[in-house]
Amino acid sequence: MHSLKKYRRITVKIGSALLVDRSTGLKRDWLASIADDIAALAAGGAEVLVVSSGAIALGRTVLGLGKRVLKLEESQACAAVGQIALAGAWSDELGRNGLKSGQVLVTLGDTEERRRYLNARATISTLLKMKAVPVINENDTVATSEIRYGDNDRLAARVATMMGADLLVLLSDIDGLYTAPPALDPAAKFIPLVERITPDIEAMAGAAASELSRGGMRTKLDAGKIATAAGTAMIITSGTRLNPLSAIERGERATFFKPSANPVKGYKTWIAGQLEPAGRLTVDAGAVGALLSGKSLLPAGVRNVSGNFSRGDTVAIVSPEGREIARGLIAYDAADAVRIAGLKTNEIAAVLGYEGRSAMIHRDDLVVSHSGVMETVQVEG
Numbered sequence: 001m002h003s004l005k006k007y008r009r010i011t012v013k014i015g016s017a018l019l020v021d022r023s024t025g026l027k028r029d030w031l032a033s034i035a036d037d038i039a040a041l042a043a044g045g046a047e048v049l050v051v052s053s054g055a056i057a058l059g060r061t062v063l064g065l066g067k068r069v070l071k072l073e074e075s076q077a078c079a080a081v082g083q084i085a086l087a088g089a090w091s092d093e094l095g096r097n098g099l100k101s102g103q104v105l106v107t108l109g110d111t112e113e114r115r116r117y118l119n120a121r122a123t124i125s126t127l128l129k130m131k132a133v134p135v136i137n138e139n140d141t142v143a144t145s146e147i148r149y150g151d152n153d154r155l156a157a158r159v160a161t162m163m164g165a166d167l168l169v170l171l172s173d174i175d176g177l178y179t180a181p182p183a184l185d186p187a188a189k190f191i192p193l194v195e196r197i198t199p200d201i202e203a204m205a206g207a208a209a210s211e212l213s214r215g216g217m218r219t220k221l222d223a224g225k226i227a228t229a230a231g232t233a234m235i236i237t238s239g240t241r242l243n244p245l246s247a248i249e250r251g252e253r254a255t256f257f258k259p260s261a262n263p264v265k266g267y268k269t270w271i272a273g274q275l276e277p278a279g280r281l282t283v284d285a286g287a288v289g290a291l292l293s294g295k296s297l298l299p300a301g302v303r304n305v306s307g308n309f310s311r312g313d314t315v316a317i318v319s320p321e322g323r324e325i326a327r328g329l330i331a332y333d334a335a336d337a338v339r340i341a342g343l344k345t346n347e348i349a350a351v352l353g354y355e356g357r358s359a360m361i362h363r364d365d366l367v368v369s370h371s372g373v374m375e376t377v378q379v380e381g
Helices: 028-043 055-062 072-096 114-129 152-162 217-229 244-249 267-272 285-292 334-340 345-352
Strands: 009-014 047-052 100-106 132-138 167-172 190-194 233-238 254-257 279-283 302-307 314-318 324-329 366-368 378-380
Touching: 009 028, 009 152, 028 047, 028 072, 028 244, 047 072, 047 114, 047 152, 055 072, 072 100, 072 132, 100 114, 114 132, 114 152, 132 152, 152 167, 152 217, 152 267, 167 217, 167 244, 217 233, 217 254, 233 244, 267 324, 267 366, 279 285, 279 334, 285 324, 285 366, 302 334, 334 345
Parallel strands: 009 047, 009 167, 047 132, 100 132, 167 233, 190 254, 279 314
Antiparallel strands: 190 378, 233 254, 279 302, 314 324, 324 366
């Protein structure tokens, strides 16, 4: 059983299928029940942030567009209609419990670009200080496929780490993580506790189960990697029942992901949580060992450079086996990084024609994301 009462700042992510019925629209009874749960947590001293999907699904219902595939501009129009209805419903239900609320719509750049990240964090922090519940969603009215999060699981993880939440709750149409997608494999076993998200754990992920949702277990595990690396615990549980947060308190089935024992903090939280790196550097085994021991990445250890990035962009560092082991802010543009890959530090100036930095990524701008250590998980038979 996992009690929510010990957590002081909780981010709750709510999927579209939980909030919106494809035929009748907004599920008012369900929304009222989770508003009651949030009010109970707030009464106990917790700060609650809500990441709420549902704008496009609700707008589609309001506009009577059925289940057909929407064009981009139609999805954006649905979001415009649905978002105003969704925000009003949240305001009504939280207000019924004596809580104020504030709507925050974000695009990918608001968490990926450092200045906008700090601005978004300041806005949400101020809402919390004013005892208002931030209700956050991607701004689907302007986001396109090239500049979107793609799912609200990762957005919720980004918000949780940005705001220093100590718990992220992903409410879904599945009650936790299984050894295989239970809809496809009746023998799949439920996993109540994940010590660490290993490659074996990632291999258990399936695809999205509902056409209303853009996410699936894979995106939830992506969210888990972002959250736990920053010291935020995570719970995946079913949101289909009424009062789903109270259900966690009652001991209903849920998977708990432990936070890292050595979380990244401050500035490095932003680096570690970057959703889409601008490029990839494949390094040799010697560089892997150096990075795991806390050293900077030197050009000599880089074997391959891919991507179109600029100095200061976030890039992924990949082991010889193809596994991402770190992320960091690159000190060179892509063209120059290609030219100096594999070179010793004293050879850089002769190739580039200027004195570049000795490290391709300095350790102060680098976060190791995977040590390659395989850990076990507890499986409920």
